[in-house]
Every structure is written in C-alpha cells, then in structure tokens.
Amino acid sequence: MIKLDSKIPKGPLADKWSDYKSSLRLVNPANKKKIDIIVVGTGLSGASSASALGELGYNVKVFCFQDSPRRAHSVAAQGGINAAKNYKNDGDSVYRLFHDMIKGGDFRAREANVYRAAEVSNYVIDHFAAHGVPFARDYGGMLETRSFGGVQVSRTFYAKGQTGQQCLLGTYSSLSRQIAKGTVTMYERRDMLDLVVIDGKARGIITRNLLTGELERHSAHAVVLATGGYGTVFYLSTLALGSNASAAWAAHRKGALFANPSFIQIHPTSIPVLNDYQSKLTLMSESLRNDGRVWVPKEKDENRHPNQIPEAERDYYLERRYPAFGNLVPRDVASRAAKERCDAGYGVGDSGLSVYLDFKDAIEKQGKKGIEDKYGNLFEMYMKITGINPYEEPMRIYPAGHYTMGGLWVDYNLMTTIPGLYSVGESNFSDHGANRLGASSLMQCSGDGYFILPYTIGDYLADEIRTPRIQTDHEEFDKAEKAAKERIDRLMAVNGKQTVTSFHKRLGKILWDHCGMVRSKEGLQKGIEMIDQLEDEFWKEVKVPATAGEYNQELEKAIRVADFFEVGRLMCQDALDRDESCGAHFREEYQTEQGEAKRNDAEYAHVSAYEYKGNRQSEILHKEPLVFENVELKERSYK
Amino acid sequence: MEFKLKIWRQKNASAKGKFENHTLKNVSAEMSFLQMLDYLNQQIIESGGEPVHFEHDCREGICGSCGLYINGRPHGPVTHTTTCELHMREFEDNSTIVIEPWRSKAFSVIKDLVVDRSAFEKVIRAGGFVNVNTGSAQEANNIPINKKISDRAFDAAVCIGCGACVAACKNSSAMLFVSAKVSQMAMLPQGKVEAKDRVEKMVAKMDEVGFGFCSNTYGCEYDCPKGISVEFIAQMNREFFSARVCKSKR
Numbered sequence: 001m002i003k004l005d006s007k008i009p010k011g012p013l014a015d016k017w018s019d020y021k022s023s024l025r026l027v028n029p030a031n032k033k034k035i036d037i038i039v040v041g042t043g044l045s046g047a048s049s050a051s052a053l054g055e056l057g058y059n060v061k062v063f064c065f066q067d068s069p070r071r072a073h074s075v076a077a078q079g080g081i082n083a084a085k086n087y088k089n090d091g092d093s094v095y096r097l098f099h100d101m102i103k104g105g106d107f108r109a110r111e112a113n114v115y116r117a118a119e120v121s122n123y124v125i126d127h128f129a130a131h132g133v134p135f136a137r138d139y140g141g142m143l144e145t146r147s148f149g150g151v152q153v154s155r156t157f158y159a160k161g162q163t164g165q166q167c168l169l170g171t172y173s174s175l176s177r178q179i180a181k182g183t184v185t186m187y188e189r190r191d192m193l194d195l196v197v198i199d200g201k202a203r204g205i206i207t208r209n210l211l212t213g214e215l216e217r218h219s220a221h222a223v224v225l226a227t228g229g230y231g232t233v234f235y236l237s238t239l240a241l242g243s244n245a246s247a248a249w250a251a252h253r254k255g256a257l258f259a260n261p262s263f264i265q266i267h268p269t270s271i272p273v274l275n276d277y278q279s280k281l282t283l284m285s286e287s288l289r290n291d292g293r294v295w296v297p298k299e300k301d302e303n304r305h306p307n308q309i310p311e312a313e314r315d316y317y318l319e320r321r322y323p324a325f326g327n328l329v330p331r332d333v334a335s336r337a338a339k340e341r342c343d344a345g346y347g348v349g350d351s352g353l354s355v356y357l358d359f360k361d362a363i364e365k366q367g368k369k370g371i372e373d374k375y376g377n378l379f380e381m382y383m384k385i386t387g388i389n390p391y392e393e394p395m396r397i398y399p400a401g402h403y404t405m406g407g408l409w410v411d412y413n414l415m416t417t418i419p420g421l422y423s424v425g426e427s428n429f430s431d432h433g434a435n436r437l438g439a440s441s442l443m444q445c446s447g448d449g450y451f452i453l454p455y456t457i458g459d460y461l462a463d464e465i466r467t468p469r470i471q472t473d474h475e476e477f478d479k480a481e482k483a484a485k486e487r488i489d490r491l492m493a494v495n496g497k498q499t500v501t502s503f504h505k506r507l508g509k510i511l512w513d514h515c516g517m518v519r520s521k522e523g524l525q526k527g528i529e530m531i532d533q534l535e536d537e538f539w540k541e542v543k544v545p546a547t548a549g550e551y552n553q554e555l556e557k558a559i560r561v562a563d564f565f566e567v568g569r570l571m572c573q574d575a576l577d578r579d580e581s582c583g584a585h586f587r588e589e590y591q592t593e594q595g596e597a598k599r600n601d602a603e604y605a606h607v608s609a610y611e612y613k614g615n616r617q618s619e620i621l622h623k624e625p626l627v628f629e630n631v632e633l634k635e636r637s638y639k
Numbered sequence: 640m641e642f643k644l645k646i647w648r649q650k651n652a653s654a655k656g657k658f659e660n661h662t663l664k665n666v667s668a669e670m671s672f673l674q675m676l677d678y679l680n681q682q683i684i685e686s687g688g689e690p691v692h693f694e695h696d697c698r699e700g701i702c703g704s705c706g707l708y709i710n711g712r713p714h715g716p717v718t719h720t721t722t723c724e725l726h727m728r729e730f731e732d733n734s735t736i737v738i739e740p741w742r743s744k745a746f747s748v749i750k751d752l753v754v755d756r757s758a759f760e761k762v763i764r765a766g767g768f769v770n771v772n773t774g775s776a777q778e779a780n781n782i783p784i785n786k787k788i789s790d791r792a793f794d795a796a797v798c799i800g801c802g803a804c805v806a807a808c809k810n811s812s813a814m815l816f817v818s819a820k821v822s823q824m825a826m827l828p829q830g831k832v833e834a835k836d837r838v839e840k841m842v843a844k845m846d847e848v849g850f851g852f853c854s855n856t857y858g859c860e861y862d863c864p865k866g867i868s869v870e871f872i873a874q875m876n877r878e879f880f881s882a883r884v885c886k887s888k889r
Contacts (some may be wrong), residue, residue: 009717046774051756051773052747052773055772055773066696066702066704067694067704067755067756067757068703068756068759068760068800070702070703070800071696071702071703071704072700073696073697073701074703075697075701076699076701076702085779085780087780106833123774123776124779125779126778126779127773127775127776129776129829130769130771130775130776130778130829131768131769131771131776131778131822131829132769132792132823132825132829132830134789134790134827135789135794136791137783137789137790138786138787140783141784141785141786141787141789142780142783143779143780159793159796160793163795164701165701165797165799166793167798172763172774173763173767173768173769174768176760176763176764176767177768177770179764180764180765186760188757230665235669240696240697240698240702241695241696244697246648264644266666271770274669275667275669275670277670277677277678278674279671279673279674279677279698279700280699282698282699283699299718309656325751337664361647380719381699381724384700384717384720384726385671385724385726386722386727387726387728450773451773451774454773460647475691491641497685499684499685499687501677501681502681507859516690543684543850545684545687545689545690546689547687550651551692551750551753553690554690555690565789572658584788587641592678613888
C-alpha cells in the first residue's frame, strides 16, 4: 500500500526552506564524481538541473529527442518570468507572490512548495542576468517589469515576447559549458521508452536512438524527469508537436503516482483554428492583455468588419464581468468567459469560435512604436499566420490547450513515489494547483532545476556513495528493454490503413469536447467509452510505415499516441471523480449562479494521485490532504 | 490549389539522393508549408509509401528545428519567415515547388530533408557562455545596462540556430550565427570579462568544424528568418582582431 508523504518540513512557512536546506545531507566532492545522474529533457528545468548538477561535480547524462537541447519547448514561452523583486515599489513580496499563486491555483496546491517557488524566484532573475539574458530594461538601465493576469502588481520580467527563448538559451549556454567541461554527457535524438527500477529504486532508462532505431541502456544512481507536460493529448494545442507524455507515463506504469491529471490549462489567447489541416495552435502571449481589450459584438450575427462596429455596440465582457481585474483576469476565467460568449452566439469569425483582442486604444495612447517595442514579434507572428495586420484591425483569438498543472506526484524534495526518481518543471504537479498564473512556469522550471533539486537530490545520494556504478546487464534492464521492443513490434505488426495522426486528431477531439474547458458527468463517461473504442481501433487499424530499425518519424508518433489513450482516460477518470469545480477544472454541475467555479473544500481539498494498474484498469486513487495554515480558503473573486 | 512538388529523397547519409515528383491537389491557401507536407505524407502513407522526413517542432518560428531549401531559398520566398510560418497563399497556384535540405559541407544529410547541424553545438560549446556558476550571481540590478546596448544585445540574441545563414552562403560560412552569440555576450558587462578569450575560441572552432569564410554577399542576413544584421559580423571581426592585438602585446 502506497502511503503519500509530502515530507513538508515543520516550522513557520517563511523559514521552512532555509531551515530544511541546512539540515540536508551533503555528498563530498570526491564522492560526487562517482555518482551518475540521468536527466531526461533539456528544457528550462532539465537543462538547469543538468548544468547545476554538473557544476557540483556529479556525472550527468542528459537526453533530448530533438537534434539540439536548444529546441526544447520552453523556447516558445513568450510573456515573461515572475519574481518577487518589488522593483516597482508596488507592494510586492515573496508572500504576495505566494498568495497570488495559491489563490490563482484555486487553493489546490501545497503551501510549502508554492512559498519556496516564490522564495527562489529572485535568485533566478539574478542568475539569468549574470548569464547575459537580455531582459528588457528601462532608460536608467534597470530591469523592466510588466503586469500579468491574476495579479495586481508588476512583477513579470521579460524579453519582448520571447522570454522563454532567452531564458532557455541562457540555460542552454550553461549546459553547453558543462558539456564542454565533460561533467555532462549529451545524448540528442533519443526517446525515453522505459524506466528501469532495481530493488525499488530508479536506476536507469531505456532509450531509442531515433536515427538508428537502436534500443539503448543507460544507468545511474538517480533519474530526473524534466519531460514537460502532456497538453498535446488534445492534438491541437499550443505545444510543440514533439512534446509528449511518454517518458512520464513510462514512470507512471512503473509505479510513480500521477497527480491531478485533469488539471489542464486552456489558454485564453491563441490564434483560433483556421482550417481542417491545422497541426497546432499558436499562442498569443497573455502579456497582450495588458494593452489589448477583449470584446465581442453586442448583437448576434454581426456582419460588419470589426473596425466598423462603434464603441457603444461592443461588449467588453471581461471588463463588464470582472471590473477589478478587467482584461487581466486569470487564464481559466478568461477562457471560460470567451467560451460562454461564443456558445451564446456572439462569437466572431467564420466559425463563430473566436473573440476580438483589440489594440486600437493602446495604439492611440502609446503610439505604434510603443506597442511594437513591447509585442513586435507577436504582432509579426500573428500577421504571418493569419495574413491580417493587428496594428490595423483587432486580432481574433480563442482558447487552446496549453499547460498541464497535473503531472507526476512529487514530495517536497521533488521526488516521485519511486525512490531515486525525481520530476522537475511542468512534468511534476507541484506548484500551480488547479490553474497556473502567467509567467510562473519559467519561474518554477528554473527554480526547480537551479535552486531546489541540487539540494534535495544530494540528501538522497548521500546514501548512495557506496553503491558502485550500476551495471546495465542487470535483469531489470533486460526486462525493460524487452518490453519496449515488444511494444514497438506490436505497433509495427498492426499494419492497418489509417495514419497515426488521424487517430491522434480523433483522440484530441474527444478530449476537447468531453474533458476540455467545461466538463460534465455524462460527457466524461461518454468520453471514456469513446477513448476505449478508439484505442481498440488504433491497435487494429494503425499504419506505421517502414521498419523499426531506422529513422522513422511515424513510429515515434505512434509510440506517443499509444500512450495518450491511457493519459486521456486517466484525465477523464480524475475529472469524473472530482465533484467540484476548481481552477481549470470546471464541472457544469458545480457552478455559482454567476457561472463561476464552485469549489467543495470540505471534500476535495486534496491532491488526487493515481496508481497505475494496467491498461483499461481503473486506477487507484490516493489522496494527499492539502492543509492551509497561512491563507484563508475563500471563493476566488476577480470582480 | 494544386502544386507539383519536386522533393529531395535520400534514404540515409551514405545513400545517393534524388528528386521525387508529386502532384498535390486540394491544397488550401490557409495551410502552412509544413501542414502541406503533413498532407502529402498522409497521402503517401495511405498509399503504402514512406513519408518524407523533415524536422519541425514548435511550428511557430522559434525553436529553429525546421529549415528547408524552397525554390532555391532557405525558408522559402518570404523574408523574415521560418519554413513553419510560411503559408501556401504565398505560392502561385499550379506552380512547381522544389524542396531540398540545407546544402552545406558542414551539415550532412541524415535522411530526406533532415540534416546534421551538430557543428553548431560544437561552436557554442567552445565558448558561447558566461563562466558563472549557479549561486554566485549578484543582485540583478547592481549592474545597470544602458537600454540601447541591452536592446542591441537582444537583437543579436534572437538567433534560433536554424542554419539558414550557412545554407544561404556559398562559402557555407557560419559567421552570422557565431557573431550573434559573440556580439550579444561582448556587449553586455556580464559577458565582457571573457570576451576576448571567447571570440578566439569560437572562431577557431568554427573554422575547425568546416564552416567557410564570410563571402561578403550578405545572403545570410537576407535569408535569416530573424533578420539578424551582418553588422554583428563586423563586430565579431573587431572583437577578434582586438583580441589578437591584445595577445601580441602580452
């Protein structure tokens, strides 16, 4: 029987991390050299973990599926990175950042983890500045900040609309430095197919060399998963097409509990679906809501060009419904409000599934140059994709699947339920509760990798200094490699008629319709049935061309989609179990009279962590109660 | 829309490649270039063939994975646009589109349209970083940086490492790529400390891994999807010579 122990240290909230850090055991430099650590993923959390651990002197092996670590999807984060520097003198503090995140997450995250994330945020900014990350600056040469959704202070550091790129490249630089020094070995173009567990501890991974198809064994004293979120389960999402759940899912199959799978953020400002062949949705940063105003026509079936619709006939519905926060309400609230207007028949565009994001007033006030300085690359991106010039007419936007708050369950040390297996960044569940606030993902990923994991993993490895290098001829490696091979053979053997992508699209549609922005008991039950049917069909009808022993992009996709059926099913199971609405999880049955999410703190103030029991088996739910000692649970209001 | 496609097919690095012809019907003007290739691959797979391999990931112009030679131009006909941001409305209906991988001595073909860009990694590893360990950074606002300089560093830092500059250059020069990193770091006080050492190491590595000299044709700037200026090459040359001069004085 698994018992969840969050290992939250005792003591006052503000002292927990510093006190705990000083109590953690250390590994002496001579012993670090003898210890191997595997890091899977080279996004902000993976690359920061790998470089920080390399600097400490561990032997690090790091893996990514792209041709270079610099391609990881952190690169696409646009708007910014939060920190509690209070440079604007507007009342910000570590406590305020913590409070905003707890409230923004609709009281479904751990206080201690969130406080720590807020606490290390300031070091992250210092670190990036020292590495030459060119954040925006004011005329005095100081770092500039801007506002983001769900908060009333200005704490978001940014580099135009490509903050993720700049932070990732900074981290990629530190990683490259360690690779050059030989402390980190880089393995590009590898997919992790399985986790190897020996005597209950994570000891290695099985990878597929994507260029040759060869299965490879890699061993270590500890394994860190920094493999991102599973938002591509929707097929159409703001994520890179290669982003996937398979590494985390392999760990889940091997016993790592998966927490809050149904908490998926639907981002309110994406470019809407334009055609049937669409392969992804492109985000328009939340920072745009600083200056852009969201509206729909007051009349249904409005046919006029948006510029022809007079002010009085526009419904600025966010400003109307949420006067205190206006266009800067959190993402879940903004997304549902857009859906509500479109479902009621006020949506714009051919499909009626979009709303306007208008910069007319901002351009009048700040000039075109002012807007261009802040969002130039985003406007350009919009223009390229849609062919429409947003300096001259409003953007059209609609919500899209974006970020997964759910992920592998971890304790305060960022360790999963498998000893020696850690999870950092978006692949864990820990800091964002039921809804993530903008610009806190880059913050969490860098904090986890640079300033948290290097301390906590040492405490575990202090017991491993006598463990000799793990040999890859152990029978657990044989078994794991055999299982991976059988799965691939099974996929190749189907030899049906339909492409992998066609299944992925259909799965995505099922989840978007039944486990998307609004969920219901009936809908979720139906969703599960439909997923089962589709999965059956997949294993009878899918076509994976060529062979497994070569570079085969279709096989890569097939392996990932095969796992997505299970991920989708668990999302529905969790959404069905959670008889309340909170954050991004909105159950039709549980809403206030004004249509806002209605939480049920008495029964659901817990983390839901699931234990894998085999394909098609209902997973076993374990609950970690959430204790709130420092904030008062109240209805989240942005009115 | 309908297109005739001439696509480079090559089984692996050692195989001999050739152009393959396809006629693709019912293409929508709204499709991106890569969606058009997805659509083609869908048809190839359904008819029992092997799909065309090409690299892509974010599909929003920032990861730098995609990069095709389209009608003889890296990333195709639209300036400041990556292959994934290119849309079919930019092409004339019923025209022929020639699609090739990057052609460069330093980037060998892996399969079809996929090339090996690991030479870029080697150059970055030679010195494209600041030697500061985690934990030793000072308070960020202790070092003010003139906004103009900071903005200029940002203009260099937007490089996505796609390789178009190399593909555009008849000498296969990577000087735009290398100079973007060298200049970004050299301009900022944080990177200045090691600027001289850095430029020497990166330039030496750039030569070693097979990139050629600058051809002075500015093709790299013209085809760079992020519009990085060749002025950074001039800046790198300045940095390089000043490093050399300082060294000879020492």
